[in-house]
Amino acid sequence: MSIDMAQFHQAFFEESFEGLDAMETGLLNLDLGDADVEEINTIFRAAHSIKGGSGTFGFTDIANFTHVMETLLDEMRDGRRQVTQIAVDTLLRSVDCLRDMMTATSEGTAIDQANVAKHKEELDNLLHGGAGTQTAEVSQAPGDNTGKRGDGQGWQIVFAPHEHLLRTGNDPVRIFRELGELGGLRAEADIAQMPALADMDPEVCYLSWDLRLLGAAPRVAIDDIFAWVEDDADMAIVDLDQQDEIKGEVSPLKEVDAETAPPSPAKTANPPAASAPTTPGGSEERRKPVAGGGGSNANSGSIRVGIDKIDGLINMVGELVITQSMLGMLGEHFDMSKVDRLKDGLVQLERHTRELQESVMRIRMLPISFTFSRFPRMVHDLSSKLGKKIELVMSGEHTEVDKTVIEKIGDPLVHLVRNSLDHGIEMPQDRIAKGKPETGIVHLNAYHKGGNIIIEIKDDGKGLPAEKLLAKARQRGLVSEDANLGTKQIYELIFLPGFSTAEQVSDVSGRGVGMDVVRKNIQALGGTIDIESEEGVGTTFTIRLPLTLAILDGQSVVVGDEIYIVPLVSIIESIQIKPQMINLVAGRGEVFRLRERYLPVIRLNEIFGIPNARAKDLSEGLLVVVEGDGQRCGLFVDDLQGQQQVVIKSLEANYRRVDGVSGATILGDGSVALILDIPGLLRLAGRNQPLEQRLSA
Amino acid sequence: MSSAAAEQIEQPTFERDNESKGAEYLTFSLGGEEYGVDILRVQEIRGWEPVTRIPNSPSYVKGVVNLRGAIVPIIDLREQFHLGQVEYSTTTVVVVLQVNNDSGQRVMGVVVEAVSDVVNADRAQVQTTPAFGARVKTEFISGLAASEGKMIMLLDVDKLLNSAELRDTEAENGE
Numbered sequence: 123m124s125i126d127m128a129q130f131h132q133a134f135f136e137e138s139f140e141g142l143d144a145m146e147t148g149l150l151n152l153d154l155g156d157a158d159v160e161e162i163n164t165i166f167r168a169a170h171s172i173k174g175g176s177g178t179f180g181f182t183d184i185a186n187f188t189h190v191m192e193t194l195l196d197e198m199r200d201g202r203r204q205v206t207q208i209a210v211d212t213l214l215r216s217v218d219c220l221r222d223m224m225t226a227t228s229e230g231t232a233i234d235q236a237n238v239a240k241h242k243e244e245l246d247n248l249l250h251g252g253a254g255t256q257t258a259e260v261s262q263a264p265g266d267n268t269g270k271r272g273d274g275q276g277w278q279i280v281f282a283p284h285e286h287l288l289r290t291g292n293d294p295v296r297i298f299r300e301l302g303e304l305g306g307l308r309a310e311a312d313i314a315q316m317p318a319l320a321d322m323d324p325e326v327c328y329l330s331w332d333l334r335l336l337g338a339a340p341r342v343a344i345d346d347i348f349a350w351v352e353d354d355a356d357m358a359i360v361d362l363d364q365q366d367e368i369k370g371e372v373s374p375l376k377e378v379d380a381e382t383a384p385p386s387p388a389k390t391a392n393p394p395a396a397s398a399p400t401t402p403g404g405s406e407e408r409r410k411p412v413a414g415g416g417g418s419n420a421n422s423g424s425i426r427v428g429i430d431k432i433d434g435l436i437n438m439v440g441e442l443v444i445t446q447s448m449l450g451m452l453g454e455h456f457d458m459s460k461v462d463r464l465k466d467g468l469v470q471l472e473r474h475t476r477e478l479q480e481s482v483m484r485i486r487m488l489p490i491s492f493t494f495s496r497f498p499r500m501v502h503d504l505s506s507k508l509g510k511k512i513e514l515v516m517s518g519e520h521t522e523v524d525k526t527v528i529e530k531i532g533d534p535l536v537h538l539v540r541n542s543l544d545h546g547i548e549m550p551q552d553r554i555a556k557g558k559p560e561t562g563i564v565h566l567n568a569y570h571k572g573g574n575i576i577i578e579i580k581d582d583g584k585g586l587p588a589e590k591l592l593a594k595a596r597q598r599g600l601v602s603e604d605a606n607l608g609t610k611q612i613y614e615l616i617f618l619p620g621f622s623t624a625e626q627v628s629d630v631s632g633r634g635v636g637m638d639v640v641r642k643n644i645q646a647l648g649g650t651i652d653i654e655s656e657e658g659v660g661t662t663f664t665i666r667l668p669l670t671l672a673i674l675d676g677q678s679v680v681v682g683d684e685i686y687i688v689p690l691v692s693i694i695e696s697i698q699i700k701p702q703m704i705n706l707v708a709g710r711g712e713v714f715r716l717r718e719r720y721l722p723v724i725r726l727n728e729i730f731g732i733p734n735a736r737a738k739d740l741s742e743g744l745l746v747v748v749e750g751d752g753q754r755c756g757l758f759v760d761d762l763q764g765q766q767q768v769v770i771k772s773l774e775a776n777y778r779r780v781d782g783v784s785g786a787t788i789l790g791d792g793s794v795a796l797i798l799d800i801p802g803l804l805r806l807a808g809r810n811q812p813l814e815q816r817l818s819a
Numbered sequence: 820m821s822s823a824a825a826e827q828i829e830q831p832t833f834e835r836d837n838e839s840k841g842a843e844y845l846t847f848s849l850g851g852e853e854y855g856v857d858i859l860r861v862q863e864i865r866g867w868e869p870v871t872r873i874p875n876s877p878s879y880v881k882g883v884v885n886l887r888g889a890i891v892p893i894i895d896l897r898e899q900f901h902l903g904q905v906e907y908s909t910t911t912v913v914v915v916l917q918v919n920n921d922s923g924q925r926v927m928g929v930v931v932e933a934v935s936d937v938v939n940a941d942r943a944q945v946q947t948t949p950a951f952g953a954r955v956k957t958e959f960i961s962g963l964a965a966s967e968g969k970m971i972m973l974l975d976v977d978k979l980l981n982s983a984e985l986r987d988t989e990a991e992n993g994e
Contacts, residue, residue, distance in 0.1 A: 684872065730874030773873075776925045777883065777892040780873055786883060786890045794871040794885050 132424070134175045135228045141168035142221050143495060149214050150498045152205055159199065165213075166195040170349065172220070183233055184223050190245045191216050193342060197249075212248055214499075216241050276305065276337055276362045277344060282312075282330035283355040289325055292351045298333070300347045305337025334362070425525060427485050435481050442474045479767075483673060484522070490568045490577070491519035493532050497539055497566060504543045511550050511561040512543055518568035523575055527667055530647055531577070534640040538579045538663050539564060541637075546583030546661055556658065558582065570669070574649075574691065577665040586655040588612045613653040617641045645801075648784070650752070674770060676787070676797065678763035679746060681726045682734035685795045686759075687768055687787060692800040694747040694754065696762060701741050712740070714756055716747065724807045725758045729782065736760045750800030755807070757798075766790075770797065782806045843939050844964070846971050847914065847931040850902030854931075855938065855964065855971045860917050862926060864934055867911035881930065886915065893928040894980065905932065918980045927980050938971065940964035945973065 148165040152158075169192045176184035191213060197203035219241040226233045279301075283294060301307050315328040322328075335344065344359060449467045452460055494516050505512040523531075547553075547562035554560055565580040588609050595601040595615045607615075619638040644651050649667035668674065668691065676687035703714045704723075712723040723745065727735035737743030737760045745756035768787035773780060773796075784799035844855035870882030870893050879898035883890050893913060897905060905911075913928040945962040961975040 732872075732874070771888070771890045773883070773890055776890060776927060777873070777880075781875060783874070786871070788885045788888065792885055793869070794883050794890060796871065796873070 131179065131228070134179055135224060136424070136426075138172045138175060138224055139221070141172050142217055142224070144168045145217050146214065146499055147495065149210050149217070150502055152210055154205055154207055154210070159201075162195060162199045162205070166192065166199050169195055174349070181227055183235075183238065184220065184227065187216070187220060187223065187238060187242060190242055190249070191220070194245060194249055196345070209248060212241075212244050216245055277333075277335045277339065277341075278360045278362055279333040279335060279344065280330075280358040280360075281333060281348075281355060282357070283327045283351065285326045285328075287327045287351060287354045290351075290354055292354065294327070294329070294331065297347055297351065298331075301333065301335055301344070304339035304343055304347075305335055307336075308334045425485070425488070431481065431485055435478070435485070438474060438478045438481055442471075442478060445470050445474055476767075479673070486525045487522035488525055488528050489520045490523050490528065490575075492528050493523075493535060494519050494566055494568075496532070496536070500536065500539065501543060501564065504540065508544065509549065510543070510547055512547055513561050513563050515563055515565045516567075517565070521568040521570060521575060523568075523667070524669070527575070527647055530643060531665070531667070534643045534665075535566075535577070535579070537636055537640050539566070542579060542581040542583065542661065546581035546585075548584050575667045575669060577667070578662055579665075580660065580662040582660040585657040585659055585661050586613055586616070586653070587657060588655075591615050610653075613655060616653075617651075652752075673767055674797070675765065676768045677746070677765050678789075678795065679726070679744075679757075679759040680761045680763055681730075681759050682732045682736065684732055685763065685789070686726070687795050687797040688746060688748065688757070689784075689797065689800065690765060692748045692750055694749055696744055696746045697756075699740060699745055699756075701739075704740055714740075714745065716756075719754070721747065721754050721756050722807070723756045723758055724803060727758075729803065729807055748800045750802075750804050753804055755804060757803070768795075768797065843937055844971065844973060845914070845937055846935040846966070847912070848933050848935055849897050849900065849931055850905075852902070853935065853969050853971045854896075855940075855973045856914070856916065856976055857973075858937060860976050862915040862917050865913045865915060865928070866909065867907050867913055867930065884928065886926070886928075889926065891915065891926050891928055893930060895930040897930070897932070916976050916980065919977050920981045925980075929980075936966070938964070938966040940966070940971075940973070948972075 145165045145168045148161050148168070151161055169188055173185050173188035173192055176182075176188065194203070194209065194213065198205055198209070203209070219237060223233050223238060281294070281297075283292075287294070298307065298309055310332045312330045312332065313328070315330070316322075317328065341359070348355075348357060445467060449464070449471065452464055452467060456464070497516070498514055501512055501514040542564050547564065548556070548558075550560045553562060563582050565578070567576075567578040567580065569576055592601065592607060592612050592615070595612075595618075596603055600615065600618055601607065616637045617640075641651055644665055644667070647667055649665060652664045652666070653661065654664070655661040675690035677690055677693055679686050679688055697716070699714055703716075705713050705715070705720070707713055712725075713720045714723055715721075723740065726732065737758070740758060743758055743760050744762060745758055746762070747754060748757050770785045771787055773783065773786050780796075782799055782803040783796045784802065785797045786794050787797055789795050843858040845858045845861050846853055846855040848854075868884060870884050872882040873880060873892070879895045881893045881895050883892050885891075897903060907930075910933060912931055912934050914931055914934065915926060915928045918925045918927055945964050947962055948957045948960045959975055959979045960972050962973045964971045964973055
């Protein structure tokens with residue numbers, strides 16, 4: 123059989139990375155000492171399928187490594203090993219190592235064998251170390267299959283496959299043959315369930331077996347052989363020595379082990395090699411692969427879509443086809459009497475098109491938990507490194523976000539969360555001194571609001587020291603000495619590029635590191651970031667992102683002969699103003715008064731050099747009050763046209779970025795209209811230079 | 820979408836590699852002069868249609884059009900070469916060209932007066948550009964060829980349409 127296995131590799135890696143994430147989450151959720159069996163099972167299953175998959179595809183390094191982890195997990199699952207902090211930490215590091223191996227394999231680069239060997243040794247040490255403090259019998263053969271059982275009696279295996287076993291492609295005979303290679307095998311088949319020949323279904327397994335394997339085969343080897351069928355059969359594996367104690371108890375999905383010795387407390391005593399995890403170096407090295415793994419996961423070119431979404435799409439397309447054929451029939455023999463039916467049909471067509479569009483967009487939407495899932499680990503690692511007690515609370519993980527947002531928002535979020543951990547939350551003793559609970563809370567929250575997605579990062583730490591920030595900014599000459607800044611403006615300072623060097627006073631150190639990059643990334647997604655903070659109480663970062671990047675609700679505005687699209691989310695209102703509302707600042711800049719606020723006027727025809735603008739006087743046209751980057755202004759246009767959803771097309775693809783324009787779209791008549799970028803327009807206007815001059819230069 | 824369209828017409832450039840055989844050029848007239856572009860770079864030839872003006876762009880960038888869903892800028896070569904402005908009529912032609920640069924491929928349209936011919940220029944026939952003789956910045960001209968007694972200026976599409984004003988470089992935003 124020559125199937126090109128390479129075609130399945132992508133799927134395998136995707137699944138494995140998901141499996142690794144699941145293992146990581148599971149490990150972090152484990153309660154030490156009193157671990158939930160189901161939780162361990164989840165971790166075990168993930169490891170098991172990675173092992174199986176990598177074995178199938180011939181990635182033996184991965185398979186071997188996972189095997190050792192699996193053995194350890196198996197012992198935990200059976201209660202033969204206690205879940206200790208050291209074991210969990212070792213497993214977490216192994217997950218990272220495995221992720222590195224997986225990444226290397228998927229990229230076709232060499233695996234860092236030294237690193238693998240190191241982690242494997244740690245695992246082995248843990249395995250043997252645990253065993254060393256117990257009786258020799260309990261030492262289940264660890265992954266390298268070197269450990270043999272002390273006695274040579276053998277095993278009794280009760281194997282009762284479920285009826286559908288044969289349909290899953292598993293053949294008991296093959297299993298027995300493999301068992302036979304481990305030692306002398308005697309198999310007795312129970313044919314009690316066998317129906318009369320006439321009633322027999324050849325695809326149903328009616329048999330069950332009582333197997334006796336003689337010799338010193340390790341338990342792990344037997345488990346391996348049954349690994350593929352354990353979910354499809356009732357099994358019991360009993361040591362022949364102790365058979366008297368447990369009489370072939372058959373329970374589904376559970377292997378009964380005669381040697382369920384009570385976990386020895388001595389197990390926590392670990393060899394020195396395994397006790398390294400608490401060193402800072404360990405967690406440092408650990409953090410990197412997490413981010414890397416998350417990145418490669420999100421960046422892969424494919425997307426997993428729930429079957430319900432696909433079904434919804436198919437329904438929608440069906441409806442669309444029906445409407446189309448109805449309209450087609452109508453058009454064949456059309457006369458004016460059918461005009462009402464035509465209109466109905468068109469309305470239906472519009473509705474279906476819109477629904478279809480929405481469903482297609484929904485395919486690109488993924489829950490934000492894809493991004494959030496990396497944080498428990500990060501908080502776990504960082505808090506122990508920093509010596510702080512921090513609890514991470516997450517809510518709204520199911521909020522769906524465009525795939526591009528998922529890919530791009532990860533790094534800014536990591537940065538913000540790290541800042542909160544590092545600089546927001548105080549040391550436990552400081553917190554107690556301030557009368558706060560010892561454990562600090564970082565709250566990650568995501569929700570939809572209007573056409574936006576809001577992501578909040580909230581901590582109950584010490585807040586931003588406004589005074590110090592301002593002093594620092596003055597010292598660096600970023601703000602003039604006499605400038606009078608509001609608190610909000612002071613917080614904005616941390617987004618300044620110059621504010622991010624290391625030699626800041628200790629209290630604010632790092633608060634500004636890379637914050638300019640964070641803001642730039644968020645702006646690149648068409649979003650904004652706000653800060654709210656109270657000293658001693660905490661800080662909240664609020665990120666506001668557009669729901670989707672491909673389509674926006676737009677308001678068409680007319681200036682002269684040209685049509686522009688204003689994103690509906692930036693529009694506050696549209697008003698017609700009276701001459702007395704207008705004032706001049708320094709004889710030039712026009713401002714108008716709107717509900718106790720003075721807002722600048724931007725004449726679109728001037729800033730864009732549009733000829734033939736109809737409205738010359740401000741009272742002749744309309745002012746569209748827009749907001750961008752927290753600033754408001756009145757955009758002066760001739761007239762408004764309808765609102766519509768527009769598909770965003772890139773101008774950069776074939777031309778270049780244009781100031782004040784975020785992209786282009788194609789209107790119903792096939793012509794192109796430009797989409798205004800309100801923050802960009804405000805910056806353009808801020809340059810305060812007549813355009814004719816700039817162009818002629 | 821544009822890149823997909825561009826890829827469709829991307830052909831093996833064996834003719835260009837094997838330069839002793841020469842290459843084929845699409846020739847067109849601009850202000851009475853004859854110019855030519857490598858025919859493998861020509862994606863399509865279209866009639867002039869109204870464009871959407873782009874604010875704050877050089878005057879020779881007429882605007883953008885919708886080319887089967889892609890937004891494609893239209894450049895008037897006569898204005899770029901200072902050959903004077905000509906009224907657009909129904910015979911005005913837009914040659915849609917594929918432009919390569921280090922960051923990939925782009926599609927742009929150039930407005931010309933009329934498309935003339937396809938000529939085959941042997942390598943031996945192509946002269947290097949003299950330092951003067953055309954009202955064009957000679958850096959855009961890869962060589963001169965003769966066809967039926969007329970001189971044809973062969974344009975280097977990549978240099979012509981990758982000038983700083985036509986691509987996304989942060990550098991020239993400062994003014």
